Amino acid sequence: MLSEAARGVSHVEFRGVSKTYDGRSYSVRDLDLAVRKNEFLTFLGPSGSGKTTSLMMLAGFETPTSGDILIADKPVTHAAPHKRNIGVVFQNYALFPHMNVAENLAFPLTVRKYPRSDIKNKVDRALDMVRLGAFAERRPAQLSGGQQQRVALARALIFDPVLVLMDEPLGALDKYLREKLQYEIKRIHAELGVTIIYVTHDQSEALTMSDRIAVFDEGRIQQLASPADLYERPASAFVASFIGENNLIEGTVLEAAAGLSAHRSACGATLRARHAGEFPAGRPSILSVRPEKVSLMPQPGACDNVLDVKLEQYMYHGDHLRAVFRLAGGGTMMCKVPDARPLGQARPGDVLRVGWKSDDCFAFPATRAS
Numbered sequence: 191m192l193s194e195a196a197r198g199v200s201h202v203e204f205r206g207v208s209k210t211y212d213g214r215s216y217s218v219r220d221l222d223l224a225v226r227k228n229e230f231l232t233f234l235g236p237s238g239s240g241k242t243t244s245l246m247m248l249a250g251f252e253t254p255t256s257g258d259i260l261i262a263d264k265p266v267t268h269a270a271p272h273k274r275n276i277g278v279v280f281q282n283y284a285l286f287p288h289m290n291v292a293e294n295l296a297f298p299l300t301v302r303k304y305p306r307s308d309i310k311n312k313v314d315r316a317l318d319m320v321r322l323g324a325f326a327e328r329r330p331a332q333l334s335g336g337q338q339q340r341v342a343l344a345r346a347l348i349f350d351p352v353l354v355l356m357d358e359p360l361g362a363l364d365k366y367l368r369e370k371l372q373y374e375i376k377r378i379h380a381e382l383g384v385t386i387i388y389v390t391h392d393q394s395e396a397l398t399m400s401d402r403i404a405v406f407d408e409g410r411i412q413q414l415a416s417p418a419d420l421y422e423r424p425a426s427a428f429v430a431s432f433i434g435e436n437n438l439i440e441g442t443v444l445e446a447a448a449g450l451s452a453h454r455s456a457c458g459a460t461l462r463a464r465h466a467g468e469f470p471a472g473r474p475s476i477l478s479v480r481p482e483k484v485s486l487m488p489q490p491g492a493c494d495n496v497l498d499v500k501l502e503q504y505m506y507h508g509d510h511l512r513a514v515f516r517l518a519g520g521g522t523m524m525c526k527v528p529d530a531r532p533l534g535q536a537r538p539g540d541v542l543r544v545g546w547k548s549d550d551c552f553a554f555p556a557t558r559a560s
Contacts, residue, residue, distance in 0.1 A: 200224035201385045202248065202353065207257030209243050209409075217243040219409040221257065225387060230379050232388045232396040235406030236432070242357060244406075245389050249355050250274055262352060277346030277354040281361045283338045285330040291317070291341050292326040298349050316344040319378060336367040343375065347382065356388045360395065372399055393433050397421065405429050421480075425466075427554040430478040437484065437523040439477040440556065443469055451553050453477060456519030461495045463551035474556035483550035484525035486513060486532040486542065493545030499523065501540050504533060515544065 202225035209218040218240040225231050233241035246252040248259055250271030259267045266274050285294050295316050299309045317323045320340040330338055339359060346354055356375075360368040376399055379386055390396055396403050397417040404414045405428075413425040424430035431438055441453035441461060446469035453461050453475050463477050485493055499515035502522065510526045513533065517523060525544055527533075536542055 201227035203260040205258045228383045229401045232400040234396040239406035240409040241406040277351040279356040279359045281358040283342045316348045320344045427476040441475045443473045462548035463553035465553040478552045481524045481526045488545040496545040
């Protein structure tokens with residue numbers, strides 16, 4: 191359950207919320223979550239993990255099977271969507287094709303019976319906010335995908351909602367437009383200070399935009415933390431593998447003490463890593479190390495984990511080189527290096543040495559999700 195301290199600063203609360211459609215399997219199970227006022231929180235997870243269902247219950251488009259949802263300390267579990275004062279942005283824009291941009295923006299104000307003078311002022315302000323002042327008379331079909339999404343964002347914000355929900359809003363855009371609108375959304379969030387809950391399956395997008403990220407899997411939050419904490423201190427092999435690129439090495443615990451453990455890897459080497467909680471000897475384990483933490487041809491003594499590996503291939507990525515290696519016991523691992531110099535004249539099939547520090551390696555109990 192949520193602590194009293196968390197409830198005292200929260201803007202949105204899920205209290206023991208579950209959702210099932212058939213009474214047997216659960217899309218969301220026992221969700222307890224406190225969203226801070228004015229924060230940018232992202233729900234991140236694979237398809238079917240429960241992130242979108244949680245957002246739809248908060249928006250009022252789905253009803254929880256059990257539990258309660260509160261906004262600003264007021265229960266909204268059974269309130270109609272239009273009574274929750276929430277702005278929603280979808281992937282497909284949901285603009286009215288027969289209305290021009292200004293009319294699309296005015297619509298939520300008209301249905302709320304705002305005075306005509308207020309509507310004009312708010313539309314002008316919203317157009318300026320998303321930098322579309324010159325496009326007021328255009329129809330959606332006359333706009334690019336990025337421009338349409340900016341109109342959809344402005345429409346969600348125009349009536350000064352207490353909360354804005356975004357469901358994969360950039361999923362239909364190309365990489366350049368996605369990155370451009372990521373910064374636009376963050377700029378608007380910083381200017382307005384509104385609470386935003388954002389759903390995506392794109393790890394890079396979540397890391398770039400969020401104050402905190404809730405990683406979902408099988409209807410539960412697996413970890414809730416800042417982007418840096420998720421990346422640098424994952425709580426499980428699932429989180430480590432889902433957030434960014436990662437090398438996972440199977441092993442068995444040899445010994446563990448004071449947060450540091452030794453593991454016998456499948457290739458026969460003894461590897462050391464950090465861990466949390468109880469980690470008894472003999473337990474199957476998964477070791478996690480990021481590709482950028484792996485050194486190619488390290489100096490003697492520079493790394494306390496060292497493996498001889500066979501080069502499979504390397505790929506040029508402009509600002510770095512990615513090298514993929516075959517491990518002696520099966521499986522592969524990758525490292526990222528700034529340039530090709532550590533490779534020398536190596537070719538696929540050559541045996542090279544890689545290494546990394548135990549402080550950069552995490553050990554987790556082996557589970558199905560790993």
